[in-house]
Amino acid sequence: MSLAALERELTRWLIRCGLEACDEAVMLEGFCDRLVSGGVPLWRVATGGKLLHPLLDARGCRWLRGQGCVKEDYAREEVADDNEDWVRSPFYHLLHRLNAAELHRPLDGSHRRDEFPLLDRFQDEGSTDYLALTIDYGRDARQTQVRGMLCSFQTDRAGGFSDPELELLRQLSQPLAMAYQAVDAVETAMTLVTTYLGADAGRRVLDGAIARGTAESVRAVLWYSDLEGFTRIADTAPADELLALLNDYAEAVVASVHAHGGQVMKFIGDGILAMFPLADGRTPCRRALDAAVEAAAAADRLSRHRAEAGQLVSGIHVALHVGDMLYGNIGSPDRLDFTVVGPAVNEVARIEALCRSLEQQVIVSAAFARDAGPARTRLVSLGRFALKGVHRPEELFTLDSEARLALDPG
Numbered sequence: 371m372s373l374a375a376l377e378r379e380l381t382r383w384l385i386r387c388g389l390e391a392c393d394e395a396v397m398l399e400g401f402c403d404r405l406v407s408g409g410v411p412l413w414r415v416a417t418g419g420k421l422l423h424p425l426l427d428a429r430g431c432r433w434l435r436g437q438g439c440v441k442e443d444y445a446r447e448e449v450a451d452d453n454e455d456w457v458r459s460p461f462y463h464l465l466h467r468l469n470a471a472e473l474h475r476p477l478d479g480s481h482r483r484d485e486f487p488l489l490d491r492f493q494d495e496g497s498t499d500y501l502a503l504t505i506d507y508g509r510d511a512r513q514t515q516v517r518g519m520l521c522s523f524q525t526d527r528a529g530g531f532s533d534p535e536l537e538l539l540r541q542l543s544q545p546l547a548m549a550y551q552a553v554d555a556v557e558t559a560m561t562l563v564t565t566y567l568g569a570d571a572g573r574r575v576l577d578g579a580i581a582r583g584t585a586e587s588v589r590a591v592l593w594y595s596d597l598e599g600f601t602r603i604a605d606t607a608p609a610d611e612l613l614a615l616l617n618d619y620a621e622a623v624v625a626s627v628h629a630h631g632g633q634v635m636k637f638i639g640d641g642i643l644a645m646f647p648l649a650d651g652r653t654p655c656r657r658a659l660d661a662a663v664e665a666a667a668a669a670d671r672l673s674r675h676r677a678e679a680g681q682l683v684s685g686i687h688v689a690l691h692v693g694d695m696l697y698g699n700i701g702s703p704d705r706l707d708f709t710v711v712g713p714a715v716n717e718v719a720r721i722e723a724l725c726r727s728l729e730q731q732v733i734v735s736a737a738f739a740r741d742a743g744p745a746r747t748r749l750v751s752l753g754r755f756a757l758k759g760v761h762r763p764e765e766l767f768t769l770d771s772e773a774r775l776a777l778d779p780g
Contacts, residue, residue: 499530585698
C-alpha cells in the first residue's frame, strides 16, 4: 500500500474512532499497528495532553512495538515546573522553550548528547530517529485548559524515518488529535458531571435525563451531616485555613459514604446531603449505619492529626432518616439541579439540628429504626422530640455505646 493510500485509510479510521469515542489506549494501539502493517517502521509512540480533572493534570498513552499500549495519568506535581524530569523533557522544551509545532532529532550520533536525557536513553535502547509534534485545538476550543495534544514517533530502523514517512506522520497527527479531542470531551464530561452531581445523577444526566420538572419517586435512606461549631470557626478563621478544614472533613465523610454504597447529592455550606438507594428491595440501613460509624471515627482521627499539627479542628454530626422523595431535575429553565426534594429531606435536616443539644454524634429517625431490620439491635431510644415543621413529636434513636466502636460484621 502506498503512503498516500495509507494516509487516507487511517484518516477515515481515526474519524470513526472519534465518532465512537474509543478508549485512547485502544485507539493508539490500533493506529500504530496499522502504520506498522502499512510499512512504517514504528518502534515507540507516545501521546499526551492536559486534562480538565480535579485531581490529575495530564494523561498520556505509550505504545511500544510488540508490547501494546498503556495509559498513564500524571498528578499536578509530576508536570510542575519544579519537576526536573519534566522540565528537561522534549515535550516541555517544545511547549515552553521553542514555542513551535515540531522537534525532530535523528538519533544517529549527530544530536547533542545531554540536550535531552530521555533521548540519550532512547538512543542507547536502539532508537534511531525521534519526531515530536504539538497539535493545537485552537482558540475556540471550549475546554480552555485542554489546548492541544502532544505526540512523538520513534523508529529503530537504521537511517531513521524517510522524508515521506516523516511527512505522513505530520499529516496523520491532525486526525489523530481530532479523534483524541472527541474522546477526551466525552470522558471530561463524565468526570465533571460525576464530580459535581455524583455518580448516579451524573450518569442519568448524560443519559438524557435533563428535562426540567422530570423526577421519579424514590424511597431511600437519607443522610445529613455537618460540622460541629462551624459558624463559630468561620467567624474567626482565615480563609485558607477554613477551606482546608472543610476539605479535610468532607474527604473523610464522603469516603465513608461512598465506601458503603451511598451517593453524595449536595454540599450545603459545611453540610453534606447524601442518599443510600434501595438495594435488593430493602432500605440499606445497615450500610448507612456503618458509614456513620466509619465517618465519625475518621473525623476523630482527623481531629487528632490536625490538633497535633496546630490546625483547626471540628467534629461531625450525622442524621439518618428513611422516606419517600422526588429525585430529578428541579430549577429554572436555564439553571437546573439534579437532586432530591420532599418532606423527608427537610425532616433529616431537622433531626441533625438536635445532635448538638442532645450531645450525640449520630441520631436516626423512628422510620429508620422501623426499617433497620437486624440493625435495629444497634439502636437505643433517646425519647420523643418535637421537630420544627413536623406536626407531631417523633421518637429518635442513637447508636448504643458498643455499636460506636465497630462496624456491623453481618
